[in-house]
Amino acid sequence: xxxxxxxxxxxxxxxxxxxxxxxxxxxxxxxxxxxxxxxxxxxxxxxxxxxxxxxxxxxxxxxxxxxxxxxxxxxxxxxxxxxxxxxxxxxxxxxxxxxxxxxxxxxxxxxxxxxxxxxxxxxxxxxxxxxxxxxxxxxxxxxxxxxxxxxxxxxxxxxxxxxxxxxxxxxxxxxxxxxxxxxxxxxxxxxxxxxxxxxxxxxxxxxxxxxxxxxxxxxxxxxxxxxxxxxxxxxxxxxxxxxxxxxxxxxxxxxx
Numbered sequence: 001x002x003x004x005x006x007x008x009x010x011x012x013x014x015x016x017x018x019x020x021x022x023x024x025x026x027x028x029x030x031x032x033x034x035x036x037x038x039x040x041x042x043x044x045x046x047x048x049x050x051x052x053x054x055x056x057x058x059x060x061x062x063x064x065x066x067x068x069x070x071x072x073x074x075x076x077x078x079x080x081x082x083x084x085x086x087x088x089x090x091x092x093x094x095x096x097x098x099x100x101x102x103x104x105x106x107x108x109x110x111x112x113x114x115x116x117x118x119x120x121x122x123x124x125x126x127x128x129x130x131x132x133x134x135x136x137x138x139x140x141x142x143x144x145x146x147x148x149x150x151x152x153x154x155x156x157x158x159x160x161x162x163x164x165x166x167x168x169x170x171x172x173x174x175x176x177x178x179x180x181x182x183x184x185x186x187x188x189x190x191x192x193x194x195x196x197x198x199x200x201x202x203x204x205x206x207x208x209x210x211x212x213x214x215x216x217x218x219x220x221x222x223x224x225x226x227x228x229x230x231x232x233x234x235x236x237x238x239x240x241x242x243x244x245x246x247x248x249x250x251x252x253x254x255x256x
């Protein structure tokens with residue numbers, strides 16, 4: 001009887017643990033609230049104010065070698081759009097975000113994160129549109145993260161295996177975004193895990209359990225609908241990247 005009880009308890013814990021460990025990742029911050037815009041400082045603070053732990057941002061290099069937080073490769077403001085890698089920071093600063101903020105530099109963003117101890121970052125390094133190598137880009141980004149003592153609160157995400165390789169070689173956490181590689185090969189490269197498109201994981205749900213068997217984390221992007229978020233929750237995905245973090249948080253609570 002005692003052994004049977006232990007087996008039932010173990011089974012129950014195995015079922016609820018993935019849900020309990022799931023985290024909502026605010027894609028470009030919590031930007032669907034009044035006063036915020038994607039990639040803005042306000043969106044970062046909004047994520048913190050509702051208790052989110054993870055904010056995803058993209059970092060891209062300007063023409064004059066300044067790292068800015070922007071989805072890229074273009075920056076849009078009102079009826080004007082420019083290619084970030086072909087534009088100076090000064091020009092970009094003349095094109096405010098929808099909420100009136102200036103486009104933040106990566107360092108400005110990190111300075112804000114440093115003052116929000118409950119926030120961790122998913123940092124995607126955008127590698128297209130400039131002549132700087134992946135190695136140089138990684139070093140520039142990593143140096144700033146080290147400068148602000150945020151290594152323990154940062155995971156790198158990238159479509160570039162070279163970026164993820166550099167992260168792993170430097171004992172940084174890395175999740176591969178490419179959606180084209182099995183968990184077994186990701187484990188061999190010593191990444192923290194995979195962070196794949198919802199469409200790819202729906203086609204390959206076995207990759208989720210396989211990744212977990214290998215000790216990897218599993219993330220999904222970008223799950224915005226109730227249907228996609230619910231699917232990710234039920235399949236035990238660790239990180240759910242979404243433009244609707246309030247809905248995702250509510251649904252995780254519902255399914256616990």
